[in-house]
Amino acid sequence: MNQKHIEKLLHFVDEQTLKQIAENYEVTDSKTKEKIYQKICEKKRAMHQESETISETYHTPYVKFVSCTKTFGIATVCMLITVGTIGGIWKLTRIGSPSENVNSIIESNTDTLSLTQTETTTTTQLEPIATRPAYLTAYLEICEQNEKDFNNSIYCLYDIDKDGTPELIIEAPSAYTTSPTSLYTYADNQVYVLMDKCFFDMRSQYMIHGDHLLGYLIHPDNNSIYYNIGEYSGLIYHYVYQTITPQHTLEKVVLTRVTDVDTLFKEYPYLKEDDSYNYINGNGYYINYEKTTEEEYNAFYSAHNPETYSKNVLDYKSYSEFLESLPE
């Protein structure tokens, strides 16, 4: 099927089709939508402030004085005309009416304020938990918010980069076979987000639903997270190593092996037009999507032998179990 034709047909849609697409399909992901809304609010505030500034400019004391004088002058003229007209009519008709004394009674009612005794409630203040480390307090805020947004998440603390402070790993539930992962680290009195609900761009879609470990292996001694994954029946295979940098980011090294590029593009011809696969330049080995020699590839692979990684170090818990397991 020629995909260019589909693009062309969808390019020249009429208004009715546009409405149909708008009603039935999302235009962006929720994060982008939220980002746009925040910017709209900022813009609206800026526009509001600008209009107030303009309003103030046109209401300087001098301008106010001139405008008041103008208004007063017009009001005086109107009053004189009105009085003159009434006087003239009265003179002509000689209509007189007894003056009425209007006694206005001003009653002032003051509401008596009754003072009621306010009930004082004593709240039992929780004593600060002196022993709870700062990172844990920070992580708990994240966990609490996450649990509100994604019920049934699972949580784990593990010191991945071996700096003495554990990282927080959260797997949020998903309707599909994989779960988005969030990874946080704590340093310099703040939390750094290393992964935010990330599907990890090469996760196996064949992972068994409910398998919490979800393919991550952690090195027990080194600062390293590892997973491997095959694409397109293993015609492309990746070994992915990630480390937490001193700048609190995730640095990734991807080893890729492409075994049969002819079959790959024959079975999946649309990959030729997909930018994500532009790096493929024949069969062979790649490090971070740049072609390399088999020797270099093997040297890196040996230095980071997947067999030295373990999947049993991550002890995921439900939210309630996680809270119970924390020190008081």
Added chain:
Amino acid sequence: MTESKVRALLKTQPEQGERALFDEYYNYVYIIIYQKLRDIGSREDIEECVIDCFAEILMHINPDYDGSLKAYIGTVAKHKAINVSKQLQAKAKKQIFLEEEDFNKISSDENIEVLTEQSEQTKILMQCISELGEPDASIIIQKFFYHHNAIEISKIVKLNPVAVRMRCSRALKRLKTMLLKKNIFL
């Protein structure tokens, strides 16, 4: 949420009303602007235009306005997009003035007959896409209408990118079969 509910919220709880208005018409405004700017502007230009459009609507909206809110919002979006399109065209020096010698050489390359046929095919294509069901239909629209890549699509449909690519491939095969049955060869 219906228009009347959005209006009611705007009167009683303005902040929530504004959020409801945004949620209700975000897709609609985005698609109008996207359709106008897709050939000349970047994703950032489109997003910027969407932001400007909503900021203006929210600044000037009158909750007591009796007419169609959707029509009003659509009109603002369309005109904002046209303005931005003109600015971008001027920047890219894609404008040709009446006085220029080359003006008479410009002719429309529209073929009405071809356009009509394409319009019919588009309707059938949209119907077939919706028959694919979710998330395949969304994946096809995201890929071929919005030109999102697999990672962007994965965030929208909440699948991982590999699954997105696999589903896209299978969905295209199914789409081809469905279109062939309706005598459309692509």
